[in-house]
Amino acid sequence: MRYPLSILACATLASRGQSTSDHSSGAWIGDIKLCAASVKRVSRGFDEAQALPTMYVEFEQEVSKRLKQITVPLVGQQLEITINGRVIASPTLMEPLSEGAVEMLAPPEGAFVGIAAYPEIPC
Known part of the structure; x- marks a missing residue:
């Protein structure tokens, strides 16, 4: 199953100042902190159609609801x-x-390893 976050380019871009949380430590997707209480699992895959590596992040139920709410706008x-x-x-x-x-x-790769470690860290 494909999930709806489509990255056409995985380039590092300057912050647009939209964040309301302090992201100076930890891993974040938007304002969702990746930690043991928010993430079920992180894994690596491969998109055959684009011939590119992928990252899959599955969230805990309460975080999933919040993610939907904050991403609509x-x-x-x-x-x-x-x-x-x-x-x-x-x-x-x-x-x-x-x-x-x-x-x-x-x-x-280095960033993926960093992201994959955070679900094991308490929030």
């Missing part, structure tokens, strides 16, 4: 993915995130 805009205050990607949101998971083009 963001359709067509960029959703920042940050690690320790550094934006690693700003994918364009193609539709609200309503499935409780996202699949996107994977960030560079």
